[in-house]
Amino acid sequence: MRSTLFKNQSHSEIEALWFSDTFIYSRSQDQNLSRWEIVQVAIRLSLKIISEQSLSAIVFFQQRHYFLISCLAIALKNGRVILPPNTTENTLKKLQEESSNLWVLGDNTPPILQQTHQISSQEIDVIIRSVKHFTPPFKLDELTCFFEDIHQSKILLYTSGSTGEPKCVIKTWKNMIESANLAIGRFNLMTPCFIVTTVPNQHMFGLETSIFWPFFSKASLWYERPIFPDDIISALSAHTQHPALLVSTPLHLKKITAFQLDWPKHLKRLLSATAPMPPSLAQQIETQMGVQVFEVYGSTETASIASKQSTSTNLWLCYQQVEFQKMSLNQYTVKTPGLNAFEPLNDQIELIDHQQFKLGKRDSDLIKVAGKRTSLTELNQYLQSIEGISEGVFIQPKNTERLVAFVVSTLRNAEIQKALRKMIDPVFLPRPIITLHTLPRNEVGKILYNELSKELVK
Amino acid sequence: MLTPEQLEVANLIINAVNLEDINANEIDPNEAIFNDGLGLDSIDALEVSLELSKQFGVKIKSSDENINDIFKSLASLTEFVQANKTY
Numbered sequence: 001m002r003s004t005l006f007k008n009q010s011h012s013e014i015e016a017l018w019f020s021d022t023f024i025y026s027r028s029q030d031q032n033l034s035r036w037e038i039v040q041v042a043i044r045l046s047l048k049i050i051s052e053q054s055l056s057a058i059v060f061f062q063q064r065h066y067f068l069i070s071c072l073a074i075a076l077k078n079g080r081v082i083l084p085p086n087t088t089e090n091t092l093k094k095l096q097e098e099s100s101n102l103w104v105l106g107d108n109t110p111p112i113l114q115q116t117h118q119i120s121s122q123e124i125d126v127i128i129r130s131v132k133h134f135t136p137p138f139k140l141d142e143l144t145c146f147f148e149d150i151h152q153s154k155i156l157l158y159t160s161g162s163t164g165e166p167k168c169v170i171k172t173w174k175n176m177i178e179s180a181n182l183a184i185g186r187f188n189l190m191t192p193c194f195i196v197t198t199v200p201n202q203h204m205f206g207l208e209t210s211i212f213w214p215f216f217s218k219a220s221l222w223y224e225r226p227i228f229p230d231d232i233i234s235a236l237s238a239h240t241q242h243p244a245l246l247v248s249t250p251l252h253l254k255k256i257t258a259f260q261l262d263w264p265k266h267l268k269r270l271l272s273a274t275a276p277m278p279p280s281l282a283q284q285i286e287t288q289m290g291v292q293v294f295e296v297y298g299s300t301e302t303a304s305i306a307s308k309q310s311t312s313t314n315l316w317l318c319y320q321q322v323e324f325q326k327m328s329l330n331q332y333t334v335k336t337p338g339l340n341a342f343e344p345l346n347d348q349i350e351l352i353d354h355q356q357f358k359l360g361k362r363d364s365d366l367i368k369v370a371g372k373r374t375s376l377t378e379l380n381q382y383l384q385s386i387e388g389i390s391e392g393v394f395i396q397p398k399n400t401e402r403l404v405a406f407v408v409s410t411l412r413n414a415e416i417q418k419a420l421r422k423m424i425d426p427v428f429l430p431r432p433i434i435t436l437h438t439l440p441r442n443e444v445g446k447i448l449y450n451e452l453s454k455e456l457v458k
Numbered sequence: 459m460l461t462p463e464q465l466e467v468a469n470l471i472i473n474a475v476n477l478e479d480i481n482a483n484e485i486d487p488n489e490a491i492f493n494d495g496l497g498l499d500s501i502d503a504l505e506v507s508l509e510l511s512k513q514f515g516v517k518i519k520s521s522d523e524n525i526n527d528i529f530k531s532l533a534s535l536t537e538f539v540q541a542n543k544t545y
Contacts, residue, residue: 227500228507230519255504259511438475438502445501 005147005177005216011140017218019138024065025194025238026223033065033128035215036138039146040131042072045124049103050117055079056099058092058113059201060106062225066121067201068211070105075153075173076146079103083202085158085166086442151177157204159300169204169300179303179338180212182319186307187245187271187294189217194239194266196222196232197247200443204300205273209247219245227252229259236264243268246291250277251445253285263289271296273304274444276359282310297359301343302334306357315356316349324351330360367396369403369427382423383407386416391439394430395452405430406452408438460487464536467510471532474509475502487533503529515544 006014017035024033033041049055057074059081061067071081082099084091092112096102103117151174158166184190195214199206214221220242222235236244244267248256253272270285273296282293297316298304306316324332325342332349333342348360365376376394383392383405392407407416413433420429440451460468460483468482471491507518516539518528528538 227504228519228525229504230517234519251501252504255501255508258508441501 006144014140014143015138018143021192021218022220022239023214024221024223026065027238030132031128031223036143037128037131037135038065038069038215039072039143040136041124041127042069042076043146044127044131045069045073045119046076048119048123049073049077049079051077051079051101053101054099055101055103056082056095057103057105058082058084058095060087060104060109061121062200063121064201064210064221064223064225066105066124068215069124070119071155071211072150074103074105075150078153080153081155083155083157083207147173155207157202157207157300167300171303175338175340176207176212176303177216177338179336180208180216182321182336182338183208183213183296183304184217186319187213187269189213189219192218192220192242193268194222194236194242194244195219195247196226196235196244198226198232198252199247199249199274200225203274203442203444204298204303205296205444208298208304209271209296229256229261232256233261233264236267240264240266242266245269245271246289247271249274249445250281251275251441253277254281257281257284257288261288263291265290267291269294271307272310273298274446277310279310286311299346302336302345303338305334305336315352315358318355318357324349324354324357326351367403369396369401372425372427374425374428379403379424379428382420383416385423386411386419389416393439393447393452394428395449395456397453397456403428403430404456405433406439406455407433407435409435459483460485460532461536463540464532467536467539468532470509470513471506474505485532487536488531491529491532491535510539514539514542516542 019034019036021034022032023035023038026032055074055077057070057079059067059070061070074081082095084095087110089112092110096113096116103119104113105119107121109118152172155171155173155176157169157171159169195209197206197210199210201207201210210221213219220239222238224235226232226235232246236246244264246267248270250272267289268291270289270291270293272293277293277295285291285293293310294307295310296304297306305322306318308314308316319336321337323335325335326332327344330348330350332351333344335342350358350360352358367374367376379394380392383389383394388411389407389409392405392409394403394405396403409416416433417429434455436455440448442448464487465482468485472482510516510518528535
């Protein structure tokens with residue numbers, strides 16, 4: 001691992017980055033943490049974890065430092081870190097049944113897990129204080145051994161379930177670090193910068209941008225996940241010496257742009273993922289915030305593999321060392337240094353050259369009604385363009401070809417039908433239209449189609 | 459029974475997040491608004507906070523107050539709005 005982790009860096013450079021530089025910024029300066037301090041806290045925390053049998057741990061922490069320290073400590077014990085797709089009782093119960101030695105790291109643990117071994121932020125705080133009181137001197141050998149020890153440990157993530165049941169995806173630390181290196185190259189994170197992210201740690205995009213990219217680059221990080229605009233601005237203002245990068249999602253950004261805000265001048269770039277960003281929103285963000293907007297393309301299975309600057313192109317530019325293999329027309333598998341084997345892409349793509357592609361439609365997007373084909377994305381765009389509908393999606397239920405539309409709207413169904421009739425072929429008209437208060441979404445704003453199907457059964 | 463101030467905030471929430479079939483007077487002022495109660499999430503909180511800033515000039519920021527306490531119930535949110543409104 002040493003070769004990939006510390007390549008092209010001298011001992012003094014590594015020491016400066018890992019030992020002297022602040023890595024995680026908090027509200028008060030004496031709580032800031034260096035990478036070395038994080039490692040030391042993780043080593044001590046791991047001593048508290050009993051692992052005579054196969055160890056699994058669910059890490060609920062939202063704060064970046066608690067989360068990272070927890071994951072490192074579990075990895076040191078060769079345990080599996082589980083990042084559940086949601087925190088419903090059924091999901092947690094299933095995970096509990098599947099794991100013989102389950103630990104839970106977090107505060108306000110859901111009731112169903114209260115009988116498991118617990119580690120709270122208070123316990124980590126005690127260790128942080130003692131490490132701050134006396135920090136062991138920096139030793140490169142110790143750091144190298146630390147990463148040797150953890151690089152085969154596993155992290156279990158789940159697909160969002162927006163295209164079906166959540167599916168478990170297993171990544172080793174080595175996989176995650178190798179993937180992170182590609183993004184670090186693309187976004188130039190070996191030049192110091194300051195990252196603030198509004199996404200949860202427990203999904204691939206959050207795990208990459210809030211943990212792996214900063215920890216293994218020269219980027220520093222804000223310790224919390226700010227939601228409200230004022231919190232985001234005060235987070236960005238915590239460290240103004242380096243250019244700042246904000247990571248968020250289209251859903252969150254759309255809400256934020258509704259506020260009148262003064263964005264700090266050192267905010268230079270914005271990264272968005274989890275759903276396509278409408279070009280108009282990207283333009284609005286660039287103007288309001290004075291940033292360049294980049295979208296990131298990837299999936300839980302592949303991690304991120306490409307990016308595009310949203311206002312200037314619709315072509316995705318792959319990270320270095322991303323290879324495609326053609327399966328059939330527009331269907332590809334992908335391989336990167338972070339993947340053990342070629343992985344199928346969930347979306348159809350059109351390769352422009354070996355580095356650039358256009359995104360096509362997701363497989364489950366193409367539907368057929370009465371022998372006619374269309375794409376759900378296209379239908380959704382029509383639905384969402386109707387004045388009075390704030391959100392809307394079509395689905396094709398399993399037991400029938402006829403489509404159903406779910407909307408959040410102030411209109412009567414007859415009015416929606418009338419508007420749709422003007423835009424789409426009658427075979428695609430929804431029957432019925434179901435009005436909801438809000439569309440069910442996961443934490444990063446992806447629509448949960450499973451929940452919609454349940455709504456239909458009701 | 460809601461106080462007039464609570465009623466005003468309740469209606470603001472209902473409009474902000476489109477809870478059309480809920481009547482403001484049906485909301486228990488001391489019950490949870492988010493997750494367990496009306497089932498609102500963090501993006502809804504953002505939406506509500508935008509409306510509060512437009513109508514009352516109240517800025518909600520999780521860092522200087524305990525955000526969970528403010529958003530705990532209609533009663534606590536109304537109290538916060540009354541204490542911090544600028545118009």
